[in-house]
Amino acid sequence: MRTRGNRELWLAFTAIVMISLLYGFMVTTLGGIPPAREFFGHSIGVIGFVLMLMTETLYSIRKRSRAARWGRMSSWLDFHIFTGLVGPYLVLLHSSWKFNGLAGIVMLLTVIIVISGFVGRYIYTAVPRSIDGVEVDSDVLIHQISHVENELEGLLAGSPAKTKAVLQRTIASVGDEKDSVSTLFGRTFSDLRFRIEWQRVKSQVSPAVSMQLDRLKVLVQRKRTMERQLSSLAAARRMMALWHTIHIPIGMVLFTAAFIHIVAAVYYATLLR
Amino acid sequence: MKAPRSGCISTSGVIITLIALLIIGAIGAARGGVLFNPGALNSQAGTQPVGGVVSHAETGGRCSACHTAVWQRDKMSDRCLICHQALVNDPQGFHKVMVAQSWSWDCHNCHTEHNGAQASLTISDLSRFPHDASGYSLIAHQKNPAGVGFTCSDCHGSQIGELDIAICIECHQRINRLYMDDHLVAFGRECLACHDGLDTYGKGFDHNQQAFPLQGEHASVICSQCHVGARKIIDLQNTAVACSACHGNDDPHQARFGQDCGQCHTPGGWEEAAFDHSLADFQLTGTHQSVACDSCHLNAVFQGTPQDCNSCHMADDDHQGRFGQDCAQCHSPDGWEGAAFDHSLATFQLTGAHQTTACDSCHLNGIFQGTPQECSACHADTAFHQGLFGNTCAECHNTNSWLPALFELSHTFPINHGESELNTCRTCHPDSLAVYTCYTCHEHSPDRIESKHREEGISSFQDCTLCHPTGHEEEGGGRGGDDD
Numbered sequence: 001m002r003t004r005g006n007r008e009l010w011l012a013f014t015a016i017v018m019i020s021l022l023y024g025f026m027v028t029t030l031g032g033i034p035p036a037r038e039f040f041g042h043s044i045g046v047i048g049f050v051l052m053l054m055t056e057t058l059y060s061i062r063k064r065s066r067a068a069r070w071g072r073m074s075s076w077l078d079f080h081i082f083t084g085l086v087g088p089y090l091v092l093l094h095s096s097w098k099f100n101g102l103a104g105i106v107m108l109l110t111v112i113i114v115i116s117g118f119v120g121r122y123i124y125t126a127v128p129r130s131i132d133g134v135e136v137d138s139d140v141l142i143h144q145i146s147h148v149e150n151e152l153e154g155l156l157a158g159s160p161a162k163t164k165a166v167l168q169r170t171i172a173s174v175g176d177e178k179d180s181v182s183t184l185f186g187r188t189f190s191d192l193r194f195r196i197e198w199q200r201v202k203s204q205v206s207p208a209v210s211m212q213l214d215r216l217k218v219l220v221q222r223k224r225t226m227e228r229q230l231s232s233l234a235a236a237r238r239m240m241a242l243w244h245t246i247h248i249p250i251g252m253v254l255f256t257a258a259f260i261h262i263v264a265a266v267y268y269a270t271l272l273r
Numbered sequence: 274m275k276a277p278r279s280g281c282i283s284t285s286g287v288i289i290t291l292i293a294l295l296i297i298g299a300i301g302a303a304r305g306g307v308l309f310n311p312g313a314l315n316s317q318a319g320t321q322p323v324g325g326v327v328s329h330a331e332t333g334g335r336c337s338a339c340h341t342a343v344w345q346r347d348k349m350s351d352r353c354l355i356c357h358q359a360l361v362n363d364p365q366g367f368h369k370v371m372v373a374q375s376w377s378w379d380c381h382n383c384h385t386e387h388n389g390a391q392a393s394l395t396i397s398d399l400s401r402f403p404h405d406a407s408g409y410s411l412i413a414h415q416k417n418p419a420g421v422g423f424t425c426s427d428c429h430g431s432q433i434g435e436l437d438i439a440i441c442i443e444c445h446q447r448i449n450r451l452y453m454d455d456h457l458v459a460f461g462r463e464c465l466a467c468h469d470g471l472d473t474y475g476k477g478f479d480h481n482q483q484a485f486p487l488q489g490e491h492a493s494v495i496c497s498q499c500h501v502g503a504r505k506i507i508d509l510q511n512t513a514v515a516c517s518a519c520h521g522n523d524d525p526h527q528a529r530f531g532q533d534c535g536q537c538h539t540p541g542g543w544e545e546a547a548f549d550h551s552l553a554d555f556q557l558t559g560t561h562q563s564v565a566c567d568s569c570h571l572n573a574v575f576q577g578t579p580q581d582c583n584s585c586h587m588a589d590d591d592h593q594g595r596f597g598q599d600c601a602q603c604h605s606p607d608g609w610e611g612a613a614f615d616h617s618l619a620t621f622q623l624t625g626a627h628q629t630t631a632c633d634s635c636h637l638n639g640i641f642q643g644t645p646q647e648c649s650a651c652h653a654d655t656a657f658h659q660g661l662f663g664n665t666c667a668e669c670h671n672t673n674s675w676l677p678a679l680f681e682l683s684h685t686f687p688i689n690h691g692e693s694e695l696n697t698c699r700t701c702h703p704d705s706l707a708v709y710t711c712y713t714c715h716e717h718s719p720d721r722i723e724s725k726h727r728e729e730g731i732s733s734f735q736d737c738t739l740c741h742p743t744g745h746e747e748e749g750g751g752r753g754g755d756d757d
Contacts, residue, residue, distance in 0.1 A: 035385075036311070100387070102297065102308045249286035253293045260297060264309040268340040 008078035012085035019044075019086070023093050036096045036103075048090025049258060052110070055084040056251055074129075081121065088114045102261050109254035116247045123243055126187065126236040128229045141230045148223045155216055163209045166201070167216055187228060194224065306336035312387035315394050324356030329386060329394075339386070350379040360434070368434060410470035413477075418448055438462055459497025466505040474506065485514045489540030529576030555580045559606030595642035621646045625672025657698075659707040690714075690744040711737045711744075 023044075026034050034041040059080035062073065088110045095107050128136040156164050198220075202213050229236070300308045316330035324338075332338045339352050354361060360368035385396050404411045414423050428440055441464050446453045460467065467474045480487045487494070499519050503509045517524065517532035530537070537548040546566075550557040555578070557564075569585050570578050583590070583598030596603065603612040614632070616623040621644070623630075635651050636644050644650070648666040662668065669678040680688065680698065688696055691714060701709045712719060726734035731749070734740070740749035 037381075098312055100312045101310045103311060244283070245285060248283040249289040252282065252286035252290040256290045256293060257297070261309070264306070267342050268306065268309060268336055 008081045009085075011078075012082045015082070015086045016089050019089060019093070033096045034093075036094050036098075041094055041096055044090045045094030048087045048092075048094055049262070051083040051087025052091065052258075053087075053255070055080055055087055056255060077124075081117070084114065084117050102257055102264065106254065106257045106261050109250060109257060113247070113250050113254050116243070116250060120240075120243045120247055123236055123239045126229065126232060127240065128226065128233070138230055138233055141226055141233070145223060145226045145230065148219055148226065152216070152219050152223065155212070155219065159212060163205075163212060166205055166209055167212065169201075190228075194221070305334045307334045309336070310334065310387060313390045314386055315388075315392060316390040323359075326356075330390060348379070349381060353380040353384075404470075408469065409465060413470050413472045413475065417444075436465075438464055455495065455497070459495070459500070459503075461504045463504060467503075467509065474509070485512075487540075490542055491540045525573040526575050529574075557606075560608055561606045591639045592641060595640075626674060627672050657702070657705055659705050661706050685742055686738055687743055709738075 023034070026040050030040075034044075036042065036045060059076045062070070062076045091110055092107065095103065098104070099107050128141055156167055159167060198213070198217055202210050205213065297308060314329040314332065316328045318327040321327075326332055329339075339349060341347055341349060341352060357368075362369070383396060384394050385392075386394065411423070414428075416422055417427065427444075429436055430440065442453065442457065442462060472478065497503075500509050500512050503512065512518075515532055516534035516538075517528070520534060521528070521532070524534075537546040539545070539547070548566075566575075567573065578584075581598055582600035582604075583594075586600060587594070587598075590600075591609075603614040605611070605613070616628075632641075633639070647664050648670075649664045652666065654660060654662070668682065669680050671679075677697070686701070686709075690696065690701075698706065700713060701711070703710065703713055712722075722734060726732070731740075738744075742748060
């Protein structure tokens with residue numbers, strides 16, 4: 001099972017910063033907001049839409065394809081997230097900060113779909129998956145939890161009595177995850193509380209005990225995550241299904257409206273002939 | 274593990290998309306292209322209706338009033354001009370220039386829409402505007418007198434397509450009021466009729482590169498003195514270059530020498546005229562060459578100047594007109610001296626020694642006419658004559674010389690006495706014709722004559738001719754032949 005990182009977010013953030021710098025340069029050069037109808041504004045709109053189109057299609061095609069299994073699903077998801085952030089940002093800049101008519105609706109739907117994407121990713125990461133992004137069943141999860149508990153026991157057994165008492169007290173103080181939707185959506189805060197409490201305990205023990213706590217922390221975190229995933233697995237799957245129900249129609253309406261916007265732009269103002 | 278089940282299409286998505294399409298279609302059918310309107314159209318009323326509306330907003334969402342489809346041949350600018358044709362009617366107009374360059378310049382390069390009911394229809398980025406194409410370059414208007422770069426509104430105010438010439442005038446009056454006031458009076462207020470912004474007819478104008486270079490005094494003449502009433506470049510270019518065009522009124526010759534002042538004068542000044550007098554009827558020779566023009570051409574009147582000597586020399590005529598008015602009969606232009614009077618034309622012919630006699634010997638005090646012709650007028654009678662001949666000098670003398678004189682009057686005593694051809698008056702009259710003596714020739718010494726006459730008993734023998742009227746001894750009763 002794989003624990004997700006945030007590399008795609010950092011890449012997207014970096015791209016957005018660079019795009020912002022370019023946009024700022026153009027604002028300075030042109031002496032104002034680049035209009036959507038002119039070359040720069042039009043170009044970022046086209047690129048942004050292509051990225052959004054890739055966001056909408058490539059990951060889904062890869063998931064649904066049984067024949068063409070190019071690359072890992074997680075990599076496709078990273079690309080999906082990257083394009084899903086950078087593309088809408090370019091479209092936002094393309095709007096030249098005017099949100100009238102259908103173009104405004106498209107922009108609104110874009111913002112909604114991006115926010116929805118963040119929510120979806122949050123729910124998605126609550127579901128345990130293999131390194132290929134395939135969901136892990138609860139049986140496998142239970143087995144892995146048991147394995148981590150054994151490791152913890154072994155680690156505690158080898159510790160001096162005083163240290164063992166501290167470690168046990170620390171594990172107890174951070175508590176366990178509960179089976180609820182709030183656990184699903186509140187895991188970020190739960191993890192934050194865990195790190196703060198763990199750090200507090202660590203600061204009160206000797207350096208030797210502190211080193212053992214560092215090794216113990218990894219196991220405890222894995223155990224907590226898997227227990228939380230196990231306890232919220234059903235809820236996560238329900239929320240994921242619900243999310244799909246909302247997210248996909250929004251995306252379809254978004255792209256339908258975007259296509260109409262493009263057709264209208266071609267009809268009314270193809271490069272403003 | 275479960276296989277991925279999500280995709281980009283779902284049943285609910287299709288249904289909602291169809292609903293969205295219906296809504297979009299319904300709005301399109303009901304409101305036209307309003308759904309694609311990126312912003313409200315300008316509703317500020319123009320000064321007069323154009324194309325049936327006073328503002329773009331009044332087109333009522335009729336997108337095709339301005340927009341064209343990709344497959345249509347005309348473009349947005351063409352549709353702008355359907356209503357705004359008047360903007361390009363003026364060949365030199367701001368918008369005409371823009372339309373003429375429509376290969377790269379369309380209306381929307383400067384104008385915009387859909388920015389709101391009160392938003393400006395003109396975008397301010399006119400830095401690419403080819404101002405030269407309007408007929409007026411901004412090369413000479415990069416910075417104002419304060420050293421600050423010009424902006425469009427500095428000259429055009431709020432209407433970029435219009436130019437109130439008063440703005441030009443006011444600005445340039447602030448730079449040089451006196452010059453501008455004079456310039457306005459001279460050339461009027463239509464600055465653009467001559468000025469193109471390149472300083473072609475401004476600071477960079479070099480009159481010396483033109484057909485009429487400004488030299489000498491012309492260089493300091495103000496423009497309007499020659500370009501009178503010029504209002505356009507063509508007026509300036511058509512300014513007559515003939516001298517008389519400007520100097521006709523102040524021509525002291527009153528056009529008597531024609532209109533080409535340059536034949537005698539240079540732009541350096543009216544003085545130092547270089548008139549080739551040899552071209553005139555009256556040739557300047559001798560001392561006439563150094564005489565000031567106005568000595569003859571009084572009051573600067575050159576044509577018709579009389580050519581007779583008297584016209585100029587009457588006042589200084591020493592002869593006081595007595596010789597008439599043709600001085601050249603005697604004098605030459607080389608000088609009054611050396612006069613060559615042909616005295617043969619006078620009643621008194623100069624012959625003999627008279628030919629070499631100075632004029633004033635006879636013509637005293639420069640008086641020539643009326644000079645008496647009698648010899649005695651010039652020649653006083655000699656005492657030798659003792660007044661015996663009066664004024665009849667010529668009866669004995671000629672003009673070659675006084676001597677020898679030819680006496681042909683009656684003379685009782687033979688002049689050739691003694692058979693001599695050499696006798697002269699003074700032979701017998703050595704001192705005066707009033708007396709004579711015989712003792713100058715013969716050996717008539719008084720003592721011997723007395724002795725001989727006493728011998729003959731003649732006591733009165735002083736008056737020889739009394740007894741010897743022809744000089745013969747016998748006439749007196751003597752022996753004769755031995756009186757020597």
